Amino acid sequence: MSDHDYKPKSKVGQWFNDRLPLLTLANHLTDYPTPKNLNYWWTFGGILTFCLITQIITGLTLAMHYIAHADMAFESVEHIMRDVNYGWLIRYIHANGASMFFLAVYIHIFRSLFYGSYKSPREIIWILGIIIYLLMMAAAFMGYVLPWGQMSFWGATVITNLFSAIPLVGEGIVTWLWGGYSVDNPTLTRFFTLHYLIPFLILGLVVLHIWALHVPGNNNPVGIDIKKPSKDTVPFHPYIVIKDGFALLMFMIVFAFFVFYTPNILGHADNYIEANPMVTPAHIVPEWYLLPFYAILRSVPDKLLGVVAMLSAILILAALPWLDTSKIRSAVFRPLYKQFYWILVADVLILGYVGAMPAEGLYLLIARVATAYYFLHFLVILPVLGFKERTLPVPLSITEPILGGSPNLAAARHRESKTK
């Protein structure tokens, strides 16, 4: 991508650019050659950037009115909702924004899984993405603690107690995290600090994520390497900018629907009751975006192994580029993988559903089967599939099947029969 002999037109531009090549960067971003067959599943990178910026701006404004103290946090949130001008709007955007952020990131991740975007040479982009995802979960969890409602308090208690599963040092680590013998004011103030910090760490990682992306360039629905720039690419601006912009607009309609029509549907009523260390709510459930992992945690009857299983479920994703042994990226040309992909999607949705249900009887059984399948998919099915699967022939370029005037499959078969 060091293709730059760019020279600004104006003298002032040249003078500036020789000293700080910002204009070269801007030019790289506008001209950046993008595969011309990118579909709407590729617009979620832009949508996620929008989500991050939205969370940072609304978060900064909320921090101007919020008080991080165990005695005042709950009231200050009510103060934001009732007294601060447009406080209700800013808080509802921030709270629903977290859910929208996760909705977008799950689509982004599953797009990557379908089209094999995590494979060589894009492993670093993928791993940076997993780190961003982990930080997002940490930020979301700590943000949920800040209103200091019942779910905040008991969610914080349960999640921090996960660390007590560590042999020998577990209890010490939990006390250290709390700054006391239970979740209390010291816990709240440090969570507020970290909740404020993490989005900026994510922002830095997003820059690296995009930088790493711009080295090999985008993957595409066909999943083949393409020449850049060529007939197979279009410049980022205006083509992708317009497409991303339109998708963002559609996304904002969904976002606005939640904010203005059902702002509390994704939350829990219990969180409008102030934190009480003496009473645990009858049914503790994490936010919807953490439910699949919560189901995995509860499906294992042993405390330590449950925590290990839950963490492995996330960290196994980082090893994905090496677990998937297939050389073909896109599921379009992998008839078997395509089926297993949809089974995995269903499996994760089922885990999410049973994660919200009480861990007993049939729900527990389903959770156990779904957990086993989740690991089976990554540890057995993917590695084996790469060797066993008969993939379909891939086109030589994005334009070939179109300009050839025949569907790719027929063209490829034709080619094959000629060589025989």
Added chain:
Amino acid sequence: MSDKKPKRREFLFTATTAVGAVGAAAVVWPMVDQMNPDASVKALASTEVDVSSVKPGNTITVLWRGKPVFIRRRTKEEIEEARSVKMEELIHPEKDEDRAKNPEWLVMVGVCTHLGCVPLNDKGDYNGWFCPCHGSHYDTSGRIRKGPAPWNMEVPKYEFVNANTIKIG
């Protein structure tokens, strides 16, 4: 270059790195330790409770170090039930005699040893406590009998200051 010079360099590198590492660790420790419980938190380490009004079969809950502590005045049946259990049946074997020195009074931290929820009184399959979060059942001695919790509910350090007052911590 002579043989001696690189060795001298190596020594200097090693010595510098070692001193630097010790210095860095000395700076990191205060940054880590500041997160541990502070003096004001530790100062609240003990609580005295008047238990004269607690009737047999009742439990009161008091706050100690930010955590609920259950003080239960057990009935004869409950004591009998707790003491007749065979050790082999227990997940975390502890004698009731060791958990409740004065059999009538059971004092324990009311926190589930699984993930820290507060179990509910007089519930569950063993007539003791039941944790609503992930379904752990405790018996009349607060010992784990069924569910994901690994240990019995913790018995804190406590003593009877006089017949009616318990000092926890």
